[in-house]
Amino acid sequence: MSDEMSLGAELAQLTSDVLEQSATAIEDLSLEQLHYRAGDDCNSIAFDAWHVARTADNLIHFAFAREMPVWLQQGLNEAWNLPKADQGTLMSPEEAHALRFPEADKLAKYCRDVKDAVVPKIAAMSDEYLSGTIFIKPQGEMRRVRIIGQVIVMHGGGHNGMINTQRTVLGVGGIGI
Numbered sequence: 001m002s003d004e005m006s007l008g009a010e011l012a013q014l015t016s017d018v019l020e021q022s023a024t025a026i027e028d029l030s031l032e033q034l035h036y037r038a039g040d041d042c043n044s045i046a047f048d049a050w051h052v053a054r055t056a057d058n059l060i061h062f063a064f065a066r067e068m069p070v071w072l073q074q075g076l077n078e079a080w081n082l083p084k085a086d087q088g089t090l091m092s093p094e095e096a097h098a099l100r101f102p103e104a105d106k107l108a109k110y111c112r113d114v115k116d117a118v119v120p121k122i123a124a125m126s127d128e129y130l131s132g133t134i135f136i137k138p139q140g141e142m143r144r145v146r147i148i149g150q151v152i153v154m155h156g157g158g159h160n161g162m163i164n165t166q167r168t169v170l171g172v173g174g175i176g177i
Contacts, residue, residue, distance in 0.1 A: 006123075006127070007125075007127050007130055007145065008122055008123050008124060008125040008126065008127075008130060009123045011122050011125075011130070011145065011148045011149065011153070012119045012120070012122040012123035013119075014148075014149075014153045015056060015115070015118060015119055015122055015148065015152055015153060016115055016119045018052060018056075018152065018153055018156040018157055018160065019052065019053060019056060019111050019112070019114055019115035019118075019119075019156070020111075020112070020115060021157075021160050021175065022048075022049040022052045022053060022108075022111045022156070022159070022160055022163070023049070023108040023109075023111035023112050023115070024108075024175060025045075025049065025160060025163045025164065025167065025175045026045060026046065026049045026104050026107055026108055026111075026163065027104050027105060027108040028104065028172070029045065029104045029167075029172070030104070031103055031104070033045065033170055033172065034046035034101055034103075034104055034107070035100065035101070036166055036169075036170055037097065037166075038165065038166045038169045041093070042162070042166065043088075043093075043096050043097070043162070044097070044099075044101070045162075045163050045166050045167070046099075046101035046107060047088065047096055047097075047099060047101070048159040048160070048162050048163050049107055049108075049111060049159075049163060050082075050087075050088070050099075050101060050107060050110075051087060051088040051089075051159055052111070052156040052159050052160065053110055053111040053114045054069075054071060054087030054088065055087050055088075055089070055151065055152060055155070055156065056114055056115075056118055056152045056156065057069040057070050057071050057087075057114045057117070057118065058071075058087050059136065059147060059148075059151060059152060060117075060118040060121055060122065060148075060152075061117070061118070063134060063136050063147075064121075064134065064144065065121065070110070070113050070114050070117050071110075072084070074110070074113070076110060079102075080101065080102050080106075081100075082099060082101070089137075089138065090137075090138060122148060125144070129144065130143070130144045130145040130148075131143060131144070131145065132144055134147070136151070139151070160175070163175070164176075
């Protein structure tokens, strides 16, 4: 048996890492801290964590598999009075800044629920499937491997970096990234 992980398994681990990092980064924050914005052009800490999870949820469930995202399965859009389909991409700053999120434990649970739902799906993806292309907005036609690597992992890591920076500015400590 080879010690080498499949491409799907590698991407699954990276996705797991970025989603767990989002959850860990917010779970100890107060509601006020979750909504902190270090500057006028910054989104809130909660927005960044929500956006990371919603993006992974939408891409793997809806765009790839045409399945209902965890977001809708759990009715969180209604429970939290947040958008049904939008996950923050192309949202105006005014819209993004106006969003109000639930307590940290609830938002962290959503991040982990998405992780638990999407990681096995990604791990099971064959190289052939990952090499295939689909159309996603606003990027256009992309290979699935690139969508996971760039849009979920790299883009998600960037948002986690923003969370880390804002935690540092708040004086509650960074998350080690």
